[in-house]
Amino acid sequence: MRRLVQFVLSPPSRFARLLIAEKRLACDCIAAEDASEHLPIFTDLDGTRCQGLWAIVDHMEGAYPEHPLAPENPAERAESLRLLDWAMGPFHEAVTKRIVYERASQRYTGATAKRAPDMETVRVGREALKGALAAIGASAELNGCLAARDCTLGDFAVAAHLSALDYFGEVPWADCPAAAEWYMRMKSRPCFRPLLADRVPGQPPVSRYADLDA
Numbered sequence: 404m405r406r407l408v409q410f411v412l413s414p415p416s417r418f419a420r421l422l423i424a425e426k427r428l429a430c431d432c433i434a435a436e437d438a439s440e441h442l443p444i445f446t447d448l449d450g451t452r453c454q455g456l457w458a459i460v461d462h463m464e465g466a467y468p469e470h471p472l473a474p475e476n477p478a479e480r481a482e483s484l485r486l487l488d489w490a491m492g493p494f495h496e497a498v499t500k501r502i503v504y505e506r507a508s509q510r511y512t513g514a515t516a517k518r519a520p521d522m523e524t525v526r527v528g529r530e531a532l533k534g535a536l537a538a539i540g541a542s543a544e545l546n547g548c549l550a551a552r553d554c555t556l557g558d559f560a561v562a563a564h565l566s567a568l569d570y571f572g573e574v575p576w577a578d579c580p581a582a583a584e585w586y587m588r589m590k591s592r593p594c595f596r597p598l599l600a601d602r603v604p605g606q607p608p609v610s611r612y613a614d615l616d617a
Contacts, residue, residue, distance in 0.1 A: 405430040408444040412511040415456045418563035419443045419476025424594035428469045429542045472556045483550040486557025503567045539582030562589040572609035
């Protein structure tokens with residue numbers, strides 16, 4: 404059986420889960436025990452071991468081309484990869500680490516700090532999220548999805564972060580209906596079902612987290 408070592412509320416891990424599920428592959432998800440390890444780690448049926456997000460993306464697109472997630476069009480491909488890089492870089496630093504990694508238990512994010520949440524850090528992250536949502540909504544209105552008409556790697560990368568934020572009810576969807584409409588389409592995809600079923604002991608999601616119409 405394929406195997407993914409991951410943290411349930413870590414967006415890189417959630418992205419890997421979405422990618423594997425969108426490729427329609429069965430995979431066992433194993434909770435990581437060592438926060439210092441370079442995660443996620445995917446092991447395929449033939450024993451191929453991919454450590455880290457880019458290695459997993461490269462393997463998935465190369466080994467399972469039947470359901471491609473990188474557009475053939477050069478401009479769309481570049482935009483999809485830009486969104487992936489943005490989600491896992493600037494957005495992660497400015498928003499996700501300041502909200503999810505403060506609010507969630509460290510054993511589910513892989514965060515190294517073990518302390519009470521800093522609510523001023525959370526407030527700064529919430530402000531940064533507002534601007535990011537506006538940009539996400541604008542891309543969705545322009546392209547249908549974020550980089551192109553069809554769903555790409557960029558969509559799944561951004562959705563992975565928003566799903567972790569939405570677990571805690573931290574996304575002000577009412578303030579950005581275009582982003583909200585795009586995200587509702589994303590979480591209605593079959594690959595999203597395992598993420599919407601996630602439940603962290605002692606930290607249940609907000610009631611609308613798994614609602615496909617909210």
